[in-house]
Amino acid sequence: MSKIIISCAITGSIHTPSMSPHLPVTPAAIAEQAIGAAEAGAAILHLHARDPDDGRPSADPAHFMAFLPRIKAGCEAVINLSTGGSAVMTLDQRLAGPLAAAPEMASLNMGTMNFALYPMLGKERAWLHDWEEPFLRNSDDLVFRNTPRDIEGILRRLGAERGARFEFECYDVGHLHMLAHFRDRGLVQAPIFIQFVMGVLGGIAAEPEHLAHMKATADRLFGDDYLFSTLAAGRQQMPMAAISAGMGGHVRVGLEDNLFIARGKLAESNAEQVARVRAIVEGMGRTVATPDEAREMLALKGADQVGF
Numbered sequence: 102m103s104k105i106i107i108s109c110a111i112t113g114s115i116h117t118p119s120m121s122p123h124l125p126v127t128p129a130a131i132a133e134q135a136i137g138a139a140e141a142g143a144a145i146l147h148l149h150a151r152d153p154d155d156g157r158p159s160a161d162p163a164h165f166m167a168f169l170p171r172i173k174a175g176c177e178a179v180i181n182l183s184t185g186g187s188a189v190m191t192l193d194q195r196l197a198g199p200l201a202a203a204p205e206m207a208s209l210n211m212g213t214m215n216f217a218l219y220p221m222l223g224k225e226r227a228w229l230h231d232w233e234e235p236f237l238r239n240s241d242d243l244v245f246r247n248t249p250r251d252i253e254g255i256l257r258r259l260g261a262e263r264g265a266r267f268e269f270e271c272y273d274v275g276h277l278h279m280l281a282h283f284r285d286r287g288l289v290q291a292p293i294f295i296q297f298v299m300g301v302l303g304g305i306a307a308e309p310e311h312l313a314h315m316k317a318t319a320d321r322l323f324g325d326d327y328l329f330s331t332l333a334a335g336r337q338q339m340p341m342a343a344i345s346a347g348m349g350g351h352v353r354v355g356l357e358d359n360l361f362i363a364r365g366k367l368a369e370s371n372a373e374q375v376a377r378v379r380a381i382v383e384g385m386g387r388t389v390a391t392p393d394e395a396r397e398m399l400a401l402k403g404a405d406q407v408g409f
């Protein structure tokens with residue numbers, strides 16, 4: 102089996118500041134946790150930005166630029182910027198930061214879908230900011246949009262024009278077929294890095310049978326032209342990562358996807374989750390890829406070719 106790439110998604114746009122004091126929201130905290138995750142073994146850092154004043158999801162270039170140079174100076178890890186941003190943003194808002202930064206990698210969600218976060222409201226909390234509760238509550242009417250035209254635009258503007266390669270986020274089996282469609286149109290080339298995204302309400306659930314079917318479908322559609330990684334939102338994060346590693350795949354962890362390190366125990370940092378998944382996959386006999394090994398496996402343009 103090839104070396105295993107650990108991705109770490111540092112802050113995301115799903116969890117809100119009141120849910121964990123360890124969720125990084127300021128540029129200094131995002132940079133510090135990103136560098137810590139890289140030191141613990143993450144080869145790829147998946148990054149969203151936030152407004153430092155209130156922790157609200159942001160894709161403002163200024164908010165990205167407040168931490169990207171620091172992370173680049175502090176570690177060798179591949180920087181992967183989200184083009185998903187937050188489902189409450191327009192496409193232009195979501196792309197503003199990634200277009201300005203021209204990163205080595207960017208995420209690309211392979212379809213339009215429901216993105217229901219409101220079940221996280223279940224617990225009584227004292228909210229730190231007044232945007233948090235309505236943000237979650239209104240997700241019962243929230244559509245994450247990426248039409249084929251949107252996807253084509255992202256592939257052209259970030260990929261063809263700026264040299265980024267993609268973390269293709271596939272939240273359901275249909276997204277794999279959409280990816281194959283773009284491969285057939287010549288807009289996506291090998292090596293194709295697929296992230297199986299499981300456990301978002303609106304996408305496929307985090308169940309081993311679903312992962313087996315996603316992999317079997319991807320094998321049929323992409324053969325030797327792809328690598329897969331798995332992320333599971335919430336409690337299934339580590340079990341699904343272990344299954345992915347056992348199937349020869351790669352893994353993603355991080356506070357974007359899950360705030361906990363054990364049942365009822367908040368992770369104190371992203372690095373803690375990276376260290377945990379690293380111990381699991383090394384215990385299974387896998388060897389962790391360095392950032393440069395990940396660059397070679399994914400045919401990335403190099404850290405000296407970015408816009409920050």
Ligand code: KMH
Pocket residue numbers: 110113114115183184185186208209210270298301334357
């Ligand atoms: N938040 C995750 C479920 C993106 O940033 O483009 C998927 C994600 C999407 O990381």
Ligand code: ZN
Pocket residue numbers: 110113114147149183185208357
């Ligand atoms: Zn993300």
